Amino acid sequence: xxxxxxSAVRTYTEQHRTAFLDDLAEWLRIPSVSAQPEHDGDxxxxxxxxxxxxxxxxxxxxxxxxxxxxxxxFAEWPSEDPDAPVVLVYGHHDVxxxxxxxxxxxxxxxxxxxxxxxxxxxxxxxxxxxxxxxLGVRAxxxxxxxxxPAVHLKLLVEGEEESGSPHFRALAEERxxxxxxxxxIVSDTGMWDxxxxxxxxxxxxxxxxxxxxxxxxQDIHSGSFGGAVPNPATALARLVAALHDTxxxxxxxxxxxxxAELTETERALFAELPFDEDTWLRTAASHATAGEAGxxxxxxxxxxxxxxxxxxxxxxxxxxxxxxxxxxxLVKLSFRLVAGQDPERIQDAVRTWAExxxxxxxxxxxxxxxxxxxxxxxxxxxxxxxxxxxxxRAFGTKILFTREGGSGPAADLQDVLxxxxxxxxxxxxxxxxHGPDEKVELDLLLKGVEATAHLWGELADALx
Amino acid sequence: xxxxxxSAVRTYTEQHRTAFLDDLAEWLRIPSVSAQPEHDGDxxxxxxxxxxxxxxxxxxxxxxxxxxxxxxxFAEWPSEDPDAPVVLVYGHHDVxxxxxxxxxxxxxxxxxxxxxxxxxxxxxxxxxxxxxxxLGVRAxxxxxxxxxPAVHLKLLVEGEEESGSPHFRALAEERxxxxxxxxxIVSDTGMWDxxxxxxxxxxxxxxxxxxxxxxxxQDIHSGSFGGAVPNPATALARLVAALHDTxxxxxxxxxxxxxAELTETERALFAELPFDEDTWLRTAASHATAGEAGxxxxxxxxxxxxxxxxxxxxxxxxxxxxxxxxxxxLVKLSFRLVAGQDPERIQDAVRTWAExxxxxxxxxxxxxxxxxxxxxxxxxxxxxxxxxxxxxRAFGTKILFTREGGSGPAADLQDVLxxxxxxxxxxxxxxxxHGPDEKVELDLLLKGVEATAHLWGELADALx
Numbered sequence: 001x002x003x004x005x006x007s008a009v010r011t012y013t014e015q016h017r018t019a020f021l022d023d024l025a026e027w028l029r030i031p032s033v034s035a036q037p038e039h040d041g042d043x044x045x046x047x048x049x050x051x052x053x054x055x056x057x058x059x060x061x062x063x064x065x066x067x068x069x070x071x072x073x074f075a076e077w078p079s080e081d082p083d084a085p086v087v088l089v090y091g092h093h094d095v096x097x098x099x100x101x102x103x104x105x106x107x108x109x110x111x112x113x114x115x116x117x118x119x120x121x122x123x124x125x126x127x128x129x130x131x132x133x134x135l136g137v138r139a140x141x142x143x144x145x146x147x148x149p150a151v152h153l154k155l156l157v158e159g160e161e162e163s164g165s166p167h168f169r170a171l172a173e174e175r176x177x178x179x180x181x182x183x184x185i186v187s188d189t190g191m192w193d194x195x196x197x198x199x200x201x202x203x204x205x206x207x208x209x210x211x212x213x214x215x216x217x218q219d220i221h222s223g224s225f226g227g228a229v230p231n232p233a234t235a236l237a238r239l240v241a242a243l244h245d246t247x248x249x250x251x252x253x254x255x256x257x258x259x260a261e262l263t264e265t266e267r268a269l270f271a272e273l274p275f276d277e278d279t280w281l282r283t284a285a286s287h288a289t290a291g292e293a294g295x296x297x298x299x300x301x302x303x304x305x306x307x308x309x310x311x312x313x314x315x316x317x318x319x320x321x322x323x324x325x326x327x328x329x330l331v332k333l334s335f336r337l338v339a340g341q342d343p344e345r346i347q348d349a350v351r352t353w354a355e356x357x358x359x360x361x362x363x364x365x366x367x368x369x370x371x372x373x374x375x376x377x378x379x380x381x382x383x384x385x386x387x388x389x390x391x392x393r394a395f396g397t398k399i400l401f402t403r404e405g406g407s408g409p410a411a412d413l414q415d416v417l418x419x420x421x422x423x424x425x426x427x428x429x430x431x432x433x434h435g436p437d438e439k440v441e442l443d444l445l446l447k448g449v450e451a452t453a454h455l456w457g458e459l460a461d462a463l464x
Numbered sequence: 465x466x467x468x469x470x471s472a473v474r475t476y477t478e479q480h481r482t483a484f485l486d487d488l489a490e491w492l493r494i495p496s497v498s499a500q501p502e503h504d505g506d507x508x509x510x511x512x513x514x515x516x517x518x519x520x521x522x523x524x525x526x527x528x529x530x531x532x533x534x535x536x537x538f539a540e541w542p543s544e545d546p547d548a549p550v551v552l553v554y555g556h557h558d559v560x561x562x563x564x565x566x567x568x569x570x571x572x573x574x575x576x577x578x579x580x581x582x583x584x585x586x587x588x589x590x591x592x593x594x595x596x597x598x599l600g601v602r603a604x605x606x607x608x609x610x611x612x613p614a615v616h617l618k619l620l621v622e623g624e625e626e627s628g629s630p631h632f633r634a635l636a637e638e639r640x641x642x643x644x645x646x647x648x649i650v651s652d653t654g655m656w657d658x659x660x661x662x663x664x665x666x667x668x669x670x671x672x673x674x675x676x677x678x679x680x681x682q683d684i685h686s687g688s689f690g691g692a693v694p695n696p697a698t699a700l701a702r703l704v705a706a707l708h709d710t711x712x713x714x715x716x717x718x719x720x721x722x723x724a725e726l727t728e729t730e731r732a733l734f735a736e737l738p739f740d741e742d743t744w745l746r747t748a749a750s751h752a753t754a755g756e757a758g759x760x761x762x763x764x765x766x767x768x769x770x771x772x773x774x775x776x777x778x779x780x781x782x783x784x785x786x787x788x789x790x791x792x793x794l795v796k797l798s799f800r801l802v803a804g805q806d807p808e809r810i811q812d813a814v815r816t817w818a819e820x821x822x823x824x825x826x827x828x829x830x831x832x833x834x835x836x837x838x839x840x841x842x843x844x845x846x847x848x849x850x851x852x853x854x855x856x857r858a859f860g861t862k863i864l865f866t867r868e869g870g871s872g873p874a875a876d877l878q879d880v881l882x883x884x885x886x887x888x889x890x891x892x893x894x895x896x897x898h899g900p901d902e903k904v905e906l907d908l909l910l911k912g913v914e915a916t917a918h919l920w921g922e923l924a925d926a927l928x
Contacts, residue, residue: 035784097786103682163784190688204687208785217749218567221898222798223668223870224654227770228761229750234704234773237795241705244698285681285791286693288825297692306691309698310788311779316796320499320627321672321833322561323798323871324774324898327749331701332780334686334787361752369785406687434685434788 006393008143009453013135013446020135020449021118021442023053027093027127028111028120034070034094034163043070043159046093050130050157051075057134058141059155065175067167070094070159074178077137077153085463086152087456088181090413091130091188092161095122096434103436116442123440124431129187130157132426132445136452143453150460154181158409161188164208165409166370172409172416182463183383184413185455187448189404189425192273194441197395198402199388200423202376204305205337206407207346208369211239211354212330213362219315219324226325230361233314233329239357240331243307247293250307250335252353258340260376262303269379270298273400283429302403306336336405343371373411376403377420386462387422387455394450406433424451470857472607473917477599477910484599484913485582485906487517491557491591492575492584498534498558498627507623510557511535514594514621521598522605523619529639531631534558534623538642541601541617549927550616551920552645554877555594555652556625559586560898567900580906587904588895593651594621596890596909600916607917614924618645622873625652628672629873630834636873636880646927647847648877649919651912653868653889656737658905661859662866663852664887666840668769669801670871671810672833675703675818676794677826683779683788690789694825697778697793703821704795707771711757714771714799716817722804724840726767733843734762737864747893766867770800800869807835837875840867841884850926851886851919858914870897888915 032046033039047064054075055062061076073093098108098121106112111120122128137149144150156179158168172179192198215232216225245251275298277289291300300306314329316322335346347368358364377384379401388399410421426448432438496510497503511528518539519526525540537557562572562585570576575584586592601613608614620643622632636643656662679696680689709715739762741753755764764770778793780786799810811832822828841848843865852863874885890912896902 035782035786037783097780097782097784206687206787208787210785215750218896218899220748220750221870222770222772222774223670223800223868224893224897225748225750225765226772226798226800226869227768228753228755228764229745229748230752230754231772233776233795234708237701237704237773237776240698240701281693284684284689284693286679286684286689286825287827288694288823289692290694290823290825291692300692301689304691306686308686308690308789309695309701309779309793310686310786311781311790312697312701312793313777313781315773315775316561317775317777317794318499318561319501320561321674321796321798322499322774322898323670323672325772326775329773329776330781331697332785334690334785336687336690359752359754361750361754363751404687405690406685429688432682433688434786435682 005143009139009450012139012142013449016135017446024128024131025111025118027131028122029109031109032094032159033097034160035097043094047071047073047159050093053134054155057138065171067171069167072159072171073157075155077149079150079152080148083464084150084152084460085182086154086180087459088154088156088179088184089133090156090184090186090410092126092158093130094159094162096162105437117439118442119437119439121438123438124427125433125438126188128440128445129425129427129448132448133187133452135449139449139453140456144457150456153456154179161408164206164369165372168409169412169416172412176416179417181417181419183459184410184417184419184421186408186410186421186423187425188408189423190427190429191425192400192402193428194444196274196400197391197397198400199384199391200402200404200425201379201384202339203374203404203410204407205341205343205374205411206372207335207337207343209333209350210330210367211333212328212365213358214328215362216325216327218327222323222325229325230359231325232362233326235359235362236314236329236331239354240309240312242357248291250305252349254349255305255346258342259305259338260340262299267299269401273298273402301405303338305338305341308334310334336407337374339374339376341374343373347371372407372409375411375414375421377422381420382462383420383459384422386458387424390451390455390458393454394447424455469607473603473914476603476606477913480599481910488592488595489575489582491595492586493573495573496558497561498624499561507534507558511537511623514557517598518619521602529635531635533631536623536635537621539619541613543614543616544612547928548615548924549646550618550644551923552618552620552643552648553597554620554648554650554874556590556622557594558623558626560626569901581903582906583901583903585902587902588891589897589902590652592904592909593889593891593912596912597651597916599913603913603917604920608921614920617920618643625872628670628833629836632873633876633880636876640880643881645881645883647923648874648881648883648885650872650874650885650887651889652872653887654891654893655889656864656866657892658908660738660864661855661861662864663848663855664866664868664889665843665848666803667838667868667874668871669805669807669838669875670836671799671801671807673797673814674794674831675797676792676829677822678792679826680789680791682791686787686789693789694823695789696826697790699823699826700778700793700795703818704773706821712755714769716813718813719769719810722806723769723802724804726763731763733865737762737866765869767802769802769805772798774798800871801838803838803840805838807837811835836871836873837879839875839878839885841886845884846926847884847923848886850922851888854915854919854922855888857918858911888919
């Protein structure tokens with residue numbers, strides 16, 4: 001590739017930077033929190049806003065697709081070349097819950113730019129990364145002189161990813177003909193760091209479970225009754241404590257069945273990355289590493305399944321004390337899954353394991369959110385190599401490979417459409433996904449624009 | 465004793481019932497919640513209300529005693545008999561937190577009478593039981609024709625019992641000369657049940673502990689970091705799970721040091737009570753008994769020390785899910801102590817035990833509320849026998865003996881004043897202390913009036 005098209009893309013991107021950022025900020029102001037029913041209207045507003053913006057971008061087809069839950073946005077831009085490969089881009093327009101009290105330095109839904117970063121819920125996960133495709137495809141057309149993209153381009157932007165995509169698979173199945181693609185590009189992941197552009201080759205799956213234990217019919221006096229009836233908070237703590245063995249392995253029988261073990265090659269590739277434990281710990285805001293014995297930190301978060309407590313609660317949590325035996329206690333668990341694990345089998349195994357641990361006199365309720373499958377793409381796939389080349393042209397450097405510890409419904413698309421799933425993401429670990437002060441690095445956001453501007457030509461070449 | 469004074473007391477009590485209940489309801493309307501700083505003013509208002517009412521009752525001395533926390537009420541009514549024994553009555557005017565949302569069928573601070581019961585926070589614990597002394601002493605005087613009580617009567621009604629009486633011992637020490645007594649009568653306990661009047665011979669102590677564990681500096685994404693850093697909620701669950709062994713014994717080293725073991729005689733006395741497990745479970749609103757192996761339910765709640773979780777919390781507890789590793793998790797523990805256990809040694813032991821269990825990379829904060837000592841009075845003490853006779857005259861039946869699983873600062877009075885502590889309480893297990901729909905049985909409340917009307921003569925005789 002010559003330098004000319006690369007610098008043309010860069011110039012085009014710079015010229016449109018201000019309007020692009022203004023538009024993104026407008027989108028971030030819509031608090032499209034799919035987990036909180038009071039934001040249902042905002043999720044819909046977010047879908048409508050995006051649909052309008054995609055039409056403005058030039059997509060001749062933009063549609064809002066209803067689901068049994070929140071609406072998704074679909075857009076299509078056919079290529080004039082009848083033999084062009086079909087590419088489906090996936091992202092999501094819903095966001096995690098956020099409130100100022102969680103520790104944000106500014107309103108999570110009133111984005112601000114400080115020090116070359118835009119702070120706001122969804123800035124990186126995932127509105128920012130969906131949005132770079134709009135300027136990207138315009139840069140692709142403007143710098144190649146084309147009227148239509150080099151690939152037949154489709155976009156599917158769902159509205160329930162942060163709630164575990166409960167209706168996504170059904171939507172994909174129902175709309176499989178419209179979604180049909182040779183390759184799926186997911187823009188909902190990250191890179192190694194600000195200085196090490198990488199392409200992700202797989203994501204973990206996710207099974208979420210809520211276990212509630214019920215003891216006394218109401219909170220009862222811990223003096224009058226303490227020591228003589230089962231305490232549901234104690235029972236719950238025992239259940240959570242039993243979830244891992246002393247080696248950090250999950251004890252649920254069958255949990256590791258089918259797990260795709262790391263090859264020596266993959267372990268060596270991971271080890272090539274400039275991993276610095278102190279830096280990583282700072283990003284994780286943590287004071288130590290911990291986890292499954294026999295695996296490195298990167299292997300633990302990318303290639304090993306986990307069980308984590310996301311929330312636990314029961315009894316009196318206010319100021320001072322209230323000497324009660326609580327009537328109930330609740331834990332929210334999430335299991336990250338890797339290639340080879342079947343979410344349905346994991347759910348069954350967790351249920352069986354948990355029910356066997358509920359003591360006499362304690363009642364229980366175990367519920368699962370719809371699960372997300374894991375996925376993994378081979379390193380030598382031509383489309384994966386095309387993504388790496390597009391990234392390399394944007395960043396002007398060698399692209400390394402990673403995996404992603406997080407989860408997305410990408411594997412459902414792989415299943416339903418029979419197409420390989422590739423990842424193009426520009427977020428970095430310090431972006432604070434799901435936490436306070438989520439942000440996106442503006443320079444990287446614009447590299448995302450450039451990468452997608454190159455990607456359609458690279459993919460058309462690679463898949464022809 | 466002849467029947468005449470007993471029926472005269474009954475008639476006097478009945479004649480003053482309506483005004484007595486109206487007054488009590490007025491007091492219950494003051495939400496004197498000592499654990500919640502926003503109710504500080506109400507706790508003071510409660511003290512002032514009681515002080516005024518005691519003056520109205522005829523106590524020539526009524527004082528509000530300031531502490532470093534909430535104010536206590538002191539009242540004194542000297543006997544004309546210079547050789548009369550000195551009796552100090554103890555109770556408290558503060559109450560547990562309560563809100564309608566906890567499951568109350570009526571406003572906890574707007575008492576209502578339904579089916580012969582008065583519902584309201586403090587109806588039984590402890591305002592109702594303090595208040596029967598006011599009508600009791602008037603019935604004592606009216607039916608004996610005395611101008612002053614047969615004993616030199618003192619009342620101390622504290623305002624921080626539901627917060628663990630943090631300043632009570634200091635108050636007792638500071639005011640020891642004014643409080644000096646031959647015997648202490650505590651009205652802050654209960655009876656076996658509506659049909660089995662009993663006298664309590666001891667109370668458990670209480671050590672309360674809050675343990676907070678800190679992991680990441682903020683909530684972090686359980687996909688990006690899960691499986692590779694310590695999760696404080698998991699660490700906390702392991703700590704709580706390790707608190708008991710499989711026999712239900714507390715594992716904290718030294719916890720059982722010095723525990724006064726039950727004698728065969730005491731076990732036989734307990735076994736005489738008409739204990740019905742199904743009934744007890746209904747009162748406990750529980751579905752099974754559980755606890756330390758080798759002990760009956762009554763032994764477990766009266767004579768054995770315990771460790772209970774009063775509250776646990778960390779991470780996301782709202783609707784839906786939020787896939788984070790929480791930055792912190794908290795547990796509120798209470799340890800009930802029995803005669804022979806030293807609260808300070810228990811606190812040290814718990815701290816040492818807990819700190820040894822905090823994993824690398826997790827920080828901790830362990831705090832203790834001021835502890836309450838256990839206490840126990842010998843069955844053959846003459847004052848205890850006098851209390852039993854007064855109760856017997858009020859109820860017209862044989863009085864049995866119990867202990868109390870709950871805790872009060874009675875043992876501090878025993879320590880500081882060098883006086884035996886006796887219990888006169890009319891609450892029953894179904895009164896719902898600390899829970900929703902706390903109530904007092906009106907018939908029993910009036911038996912409390914009668915019992916105290918008889919008590920001063922009985923004690924004067926017994927201790928002369």
